[in-house]
Amino acid sequence: MKISARQAASKFIESYFPNCEVAYLAGSVVRGEETESSDLDIIVIDSTVGESYRQSLTEFGWPIEVFVHNMFTYKNFFKENVDRARPSLPQMCAEGIILRDTGHASRIKNEALQLLKAGPTPWRSNEIEKARYHITDLLNDLEGSTNEIEDLFIVSKLADVTHEFVLRVNGHWIGEGKWIIRALKEFDESFADDFAEVFNLYYSSREKAGVIHFVDETIAPYGGRLFEGYSSHAPESAVE
Template identity: 25%
Template sequence: MREVLIDQAKRLVAERHPDASAVVLAGSVAAGRARAGSDLDLAVLLPDGRETHRETLRHEGRVVEVFAHTGAGLAELRAFDAASRRGVVQQLYATGLVLLDRDGRVARIVADCRAELLTGPPPLGPEQRENLRYALTDLLDDLGDAPDRLEALAIGAEVLRTAADLLSDHHRAWTGTGKWFPRRLLAADPDLGRRLLEAHRALGETGDPTALAAAATAALALAGGPLSVGYRRGWPPAARGAAPGGKR
């Protein structure tokens, strides 16, 4: 199966990007987890002057995600993904399978992306961290006062995300969305991360927020503890986080 998908990826690039200088096949195929219906994730390095873009297409009946970059565009995306603390592009190149490298550049890119992932994202600034502490403190108050399960579930989702952001920052670990959210959270802190995830599931199953509140409070403690009275921010905010006087 893997060799079949690799050959298909090479045909797609030859058809659509014959001038590509490098191609990296990522995702489930590179990880050896591909199934019959798996899509293809391709990073394609284009010559300068071309457009950096992302495109979803169907090739030979299979969905393909193409992440096409010029050298300058890739550098911008790496900086953006580092600042967002998600490291998406870095993960794409660092864990992928190199299918083409005409000039040796992608080998250096792969090495640099692996180093960036190992180093972790830059730490949050003091104001960003305070914003998250304030937001989580406020959310935990709301969670304890939620009048019904629907509100508790909505608040609980925000509690989980905000606690995960603080916990990931504490460990200088990358964050994620979708399926990558639990994967990255468990990688950041296998014990407390699992407590948060299982407590969020328990909230959905039973409506009881006790376990989630306890796990999120533990994450908050690692970041400096609750923050409420004394919090003040001007507008516009200087850093990402809660707007003054409101929720994140």
């Protein structure tokens, strides 16, 4: 019989990281969203580790993803997650069940919770303009396209960048994969429902007018489409 997620995670820490300072069990198994394909997300903070890494393996009857850090690298990852607006590590630390604690686990958990509450690094005006320009380009491509197969990929990209746009301009975290709709629901349940309905309708009917209208309405309060007069500069690293 398969042992519980908590038991498996504890045994894993005892076997692989017996001297770590902090360990958390996170993911779907602690959110009550466990499925047949769920794995264990385990975060380890161990001062003897020279650099951060992640590893995938199967132990104690469970697929396990372990994210290993020391007391410095986890802070670097927290900052990187804030800058990209996708708080993977802070989310896991904040929601995680403490498996091992030598006096730092609650502090790191509180640090993660405060970071999540504060939100991501705000977009600057040039970043908003860049996103509007990118969305405009995709909308123009979709309007002019006569190839239904190409449309599939244009619409997929539009869903991604539109979700990112509306969340970033409103100071909210973004998602990836299944976390896109979850992030939208965290922001605005009604908008998330409309978003899902519009893109679901497209994939069932291949009718693109609804997608175009929805995206145009979404970006309209922030200036709408952008083409004429837009310019951007190459990063300094690309100029040398």
